[in-house]
Amino acid sequence: MENAMDRMEVKHYRESNLLKRRKLKNSLMIGLMIVATLLALTPLFSILGYVVVKGIGGINLDFFTKLPAPPGELGGGLANGIVGTFVLIGIASVIGIPFGIMTGIFLSEYGRNRFGRIVSFLTDILLGVPSIVVGIVVYTFLVLAMGGFTAYAGGVALAIIMIPAVTRTTEEMLKLVPSSIREAGLALGIPQWRVIVFIVLPTSMRGIITGVILAIARVSGETAPLLFTAFGNMYWNTTLKEPIASLPVQVFNYAISPYKQWQAQAWAGALTLILIVIILNVAARLITKKRS
Structure with missing residues (x-):
């Protein structure tokens, strides 16, 4: 015991x-x-x-409402750059988001073949290509063909950067949808494209939206490709066939200038870009937050 x-x-x-x-x-x-x-x-x-x-x-009211002041003069703002940034993001989104989502759908649902492997390989390459290389390519094939810098060229350059990110996000989100859901739809006699559009896509829409917003946040601060495509100007843009101002390019130009006023506005522009990226990331989190 x-x-x-x-x-x-x-x-x-x-x-x-x-x-x-x-x-x-x-x-x-x-x-x-x-x-x-x-x-x-x-x-x-x-x-x-x-x-x-x-x-x-x-940061003040003039910064958001006035055009840049002449070199050496006080005052002025970066209103044209802020508006131009949103214009370029809009052009890039119109081109890049649909193309990226459709490519992601193809790779997830129809890409189990040789052509699909080639598209997947090219997508991986685009993800690793430096943005300045994208700008040079667009300059060679679009800017020279159009005879000058344009907002269209800047939007296309940003769209090329967006496409692989949106493609990969869409593909991975669609792969997370159980195969049983697809099989159930097909068993009911629904065509495959209807199953994808009305069942699979809505199921993974939150994740896709997150990827899209993060891709937009990424291109919002791109400077290098815009130097070769949109170039920039100091005035309001009246047509998309001309150079257009953008906040990243103006921040770059102001930061390397010898004028203290411009350098101060460069810091304010950098802060504005960070706030835009933070707002986009918070929006992505709120959109994808599950309701209790």
């Missing part, structure tokens, strides 16, 4: 020590995870804080 009690006490002691070691390891790993998270977030918040400190002074 005593031996049995001793064995139980020894067993209890070992289990207690094992539990303590597990708790210690768990606390240690949680601490390391917190430290790693702080190390990862520190540069991000440092950059955000620095941009806010440097740019908040240049």
